[in-house]
Amino acid sequence: MVRAPDAITFADVGQTFATRTGPLTALSGVDVAIKRHEFVAVLGPSGCGKSTLLRLTAGLVKPTEGTVSVFDMPVTQPRDDVGIVFQQATLLPWANVEDNVAFPAKHMRGRISKQDREVAQDVIAKVGLAGFEKRLPRELSGGMQQRVGIARALFRNPDILLMDEPFSALDALTRDQMGYELLDLWQSSPKTVLFITHSIPEALLLADRILVMSARPGKIIADYKVPLGRPRDEHTLRATEIQDLATELRDLLIAKETV
Template sequence: MTGGPAQAAGSTVRIEDVDIRFGDFLAVNGASLDIAAGEFVCLLGPSGCGKSTLLNAVAGFVPPASGRVLVGDRPVTGPDVSRGVVFQSGEALFPWLTVKQNVEFGPRMRKLPKQRRAALAEHYLDMVGLAPSAKRLPGELSGGMRQRVQLARVLANEPTLVLMDEPFGALDAQTRQVMQVELDRIWRESGKTIVFVTHDIGEALLLADRVVTMTAGPAARIKEVYEIALPRPRELTDPDCARLYRRLRDDIGAEVTKTLRAQGLDDGHAGRTPEGAGAAVIGETHGR
């Protein structure tokens, strides 16, 4: 497209021995991780394990108590347009603005010329498949469509890093699966680095180059990093994918069991595989 965006390459991310505290509460302890430019990384773990907290540190919303985060070799000291955040709820959109106006909002705040703003909005709305809905209001859209608008709005700011905090968590199962396929396509087309928080094992396997599991909090740590060297598109029924699913399920299930014990809720089956007590807490939302 003439006048369209010159796509910025994805940026590297380096998390160096990061502690995150809220008062006396140690939420994340000694997290270290390197992410390559253009990589898709999922942070995976049970609720309360610090996934979103670590993501917020990368976004610049939460300052580390110690250690540091670098994006593209620059220390993160606060929010920045180069790091776009897609939240779980489509309510983050401005309901009084049209789809196109929502996508143009960031470039307008950056004082880009009108023609440039329009070109960016048209390009990214076309990328997320919503060009025909440009004049509609968010309230006239489905949940999945609103999430696509959110993604287009973030991409229109031309970030090198996209941070996604359980963006499909509020969607029904069928819409969620469609959005996963679409996100995989958009990631490959855009070349952005994506860090994606989820508690859904299947979602992580379908999307990620690497899956990073975290221990149960408080003082959550990065537990394991899994390389997902499987061809795309992926199917959870593929034997190699199914084997990885079981490894991740056991890994996360062990952390769920620790949480249950700490809460005094262990039913006497703490040593059992997550196919028992743990899996009931994790949930397998794909039903596959």
């Protein structure tokens, strides 16, 4: 039987950046494979290289050591089958919701076609913004703006979705709501998700696996399988085994931040 390729593979990946005060090593010896349609959350102390993992997968930077591969092909540049959602929605302030979502088409071909607009309207409806297509970003709440950012990442129907703390700037209630909406989206249209977060409950609610990183230079120091089936709801995190795992993750992160 032919082995299905992993969606994302980091093989002995290291990343060093040049700074004014000398080289800064963000990652060292990262080895991990993520299967297709697996939802993987990454936890770790601030500055440990979590966001660098996403930038490497997106082809925005090249590793200084090792190889990052998508479906067994080394990543050398941005790919159409990889979408990314940033901490801030980074919307074009002068463009309406529909034009922001369809911006990848304009960026690639210089124009937005009728078909592009139909695709944009479809993903806008999927993220719960039907009826807001002609609104400008300033007319939307923070949560609605982030939905537009997610819709833009989904515009080309990528197989891989990279999410860099996408809900961190939202209030607690909106953040919870967005988490459940993301679960619904993922379950209706499965994708490989690499999700950066500082929130242990968020990671436990959303993910199949949780990777824990050390302080800089970042390495994968733990890889947990979340012992929960799907679908999940507000009662999910109350299970005893999940509470025990949350405590273990918290103790591990606190230990690494105080070393």
